[in-house]
Amino acid sequence: MNPPFGLTQFQLAALVAGALAVGFGGFFGVRAWLMRRRDSRRVARVTSGSADYLRNVLIPDGNGGDFHLDFLLLTSRGIIVIDMRDITGNVFGGDQMTDWTLMTGVSRSTFTNPQTGLYDRIASVKAVAQDTPVEGRIVFTRRAKFPKGLPRFTVMLDSVAAEFPKLGATELEVSVAKYRPGWARIKETCRPSPHYRTSPIAVA
Numbered sequence: 001m002n003p004p005f006g007l008t009q010f011q012l013a014a015l016v017a018g019a020l021a022v023g024f025g026g027f028f029g030v031r032a033w034l035m036r037r038r039d040s041r042r043v044a045r046v047t048s049g050s051a052d053y054l055r056n057v058l059i060p061d062g063n064g065g066d067f068h069l070d071f072l073l074l075t076s077r078g079i080i081v082i083d084m085r086d087i088t089g090n091v092f093g094g095d096q097m098t099d100w101t102l103m104t105g106v107s108r109s110t111f112t113n114p115q116t117g118l119y120d121r122i123a124s125v126k127a128v129a130q131d132t133p134v135e136g137r138i139v140f141t142r143r144a145k146f147p148k149g150l151p152r153f154t155v156m157l158d159s160v161a162a163e164f165p166k167l168g169a170t171e172l173e174v175s176v177a178k179y180r181p182g183w184a185r186i187k188e189t190c191r192p193s194p195h196y197r198t199s200p201i202a203v204a
Contacts, residue, residue: 045157046082046139049164050075051176052183057190059124067121068195074183075164076175078133081121082160083114088143095152114138115153128189132182137163 047053050073058066071082089107093100099110115138122136138154140146150156155163167175176183 042084042141042157046071046084046160047073048161049073049166050080051172054187054190056193056195058193058195059121059128059186059190061120061124062127066193067117067124068193069121069125069190072125072186072190073164074176074179076167076172077164078135078179079125079129079183079186080164081118081125081134081136083118083121083136083138085114085138085140086143087111087140090145090147091140092148093146093151093154094148115151118153125186128185129182130185132179 043055052074054072055070057069057072059069061067069081070084071080073080073082087102089102089104091100091102093113095115097113100113102109102111118136118138122134126132126134136153137160139157139160140154141157144156146154166172
């Protein structure tokens with residue numbers, strides 16, 4: 001069959017290839033835009049109650065290594081370590097369990113209790129922040145469900161704002177003033193993490 005419009009076989013092939021390239025480019029461009037938008041929404045939800053924050057940084061672990069930190073927040077309660085988790089399915093975990101279970105349909109898997117890693121990260125941040133109060137939370141996106149309830153220090157992304165309420169600018173600055181020296185030490189010590197999670201967490 002001859003190509004339409006008087007085109008040669010080569011010209012037709014070039015047009016088809018160009019159309020496919022535009023289509024794929026548009027698809028991946030839209031996908032990247034949606035991911036960036038979702039990522040921005042996640043950051044806004046996590047940091048809404050903070051006066052300042054750091055994201056994707058390393059802090060010394062005291063043994064010659066480093067811990068990756070998803071977020072560090074400066075809040076009216078001190079410094080908050082945020083460990084983000086984006087998994088899909090029903091999670092069954094407890095404070096005394098070594099491993100937690102993830103059920104997705106008929107699939108079953110386990111992962112290490114994230115509380116242990118959180119405690120280690122809190123200790124490392126405290127070592128640098130000194131007298132500044134340091135807390136931590138493991139934050140799951142809504143794609144995870146906890147049928148038996150949330151273990152200690154575990155919260156859902158939608159609940160972070162309630163956990164650390166947003167104050168007025170003046171009130172917030174007054175409340176964090178006493179934590180600024182410790183926060184300054186944190187900012188001087190932390191460095192960008194090469195373990196940046198490039199797949200934004202879907203919060204929609």
